[in-house]
Amino acid sequence: MDTDYFQHKEICFASLIYSKERLQYLENEFEVRDDDVFLVSYPKSGTTWMIEILSLIRRSGDFTWCREVPNFMRIPWLDVSGIGEKLVDGCESPRFLASHLPIQCFPKSFFSSKAKIIYIARNPKDVLVSLYHFAHMSYVVKKPNGFDEFMEDFLQGRVPFGSWFEHLKGWMQMKDNKNFLFVTYEDLIQDHRGTIKKICTFLEKELEEQVIDLIVEHSTFSSMKNNSMSNNSLVPDYIIDPKNNHFMRKGIVGDWKNHFTQKQIDYMAVIYKEKMKDLDVKFSWDECV
Ligand code: A3P
Secondary structure, three states, rough: OOOEEEEEOOEEEEEOOOOOHHHHHHHHHOOOOOOOEEEEEOOOHHHHHHHHHHHHHHOOOOOHHHHHHHHHOOOOOOOOOOHHHHHHOOOOOOOOOEEEOOOHHHHHHHOOOOOOEEEEEEEEHHHHHHHHHHHHHEEOOOOOOHHHHHHHHHOOOOEEEEOHHHHHHHHHOOOOOEEEEEEEEEHHHHHHHHHHHHHHHOOOOOOHHHHHHHHHOOOHHHHHHHHHHOOOOOOOOOOEEEHHHHOOOOOOHHHHHHOHHHHHHHHHHHHHHHHHOOOOOOOOHHHHO
């Protein structure tokens, strides 16, 4: 099956599960509620991991929900047309919704609401590697014609949801807003428990230490990999090829070292420096990009 993209506001979207109509509706008409919580990310930044953590926080550590209901039904995807729309419409308040939208496409009603956003980001080199592998197993990213060419597409934003740099820079405009929490994949790897506690504080959810222990235990890589409700194996096979589904692939920091040549490392460093020069924020990965 061929993967098609369409352009909306000069950004690529996969025609298979996104539509211009839905994107226009979301931006201009979708009504954000004050108690909504949005999980926003660029693809491959740890969204599925965060969906698991938020599901467990929402149910105060009761993991039966995560064992019985697929993740895309627990925290529906705002942006997806068709099934996504129905799941969002049927979601009870307080709604927890996931989105990959760049800030310029996000519902306008959010910006005058009290709703919260958790934005998760990851070292762009690991995002690129993860996306490269995902492209081989899914029908929403065009099949790569080698890593070098895919890297160029990624750096130029010719992949779904556009440029990683623009996505991050756009959302970082919100960084000082009290309803915006910025976390990274690397934070979660380095301090899983501490990051969960930080998220609980942001959501004003007081949970006992034993409950936090349960949330940590049920959101580890191995626990999620072994749970069909959380490892994306139930995503319809027209989106992810079930024969080739290694969505829970490695789950580590620094896999880029196994993929990049020295030439690619040097090239990415130049592009990163140039694209990030106008952003006055430090990231844990700055030194190794
Ligand atoms: P890798 O391909 O590097 O393994 P997203 O959900 O945004 O698409 O991100 C997918 C990436 O998050 C994949 O990275 C996946 O393995 C990783 N991931 C998912 N759950 C994780 C967990 N519990 N711990 C560590 N990494 C996880």
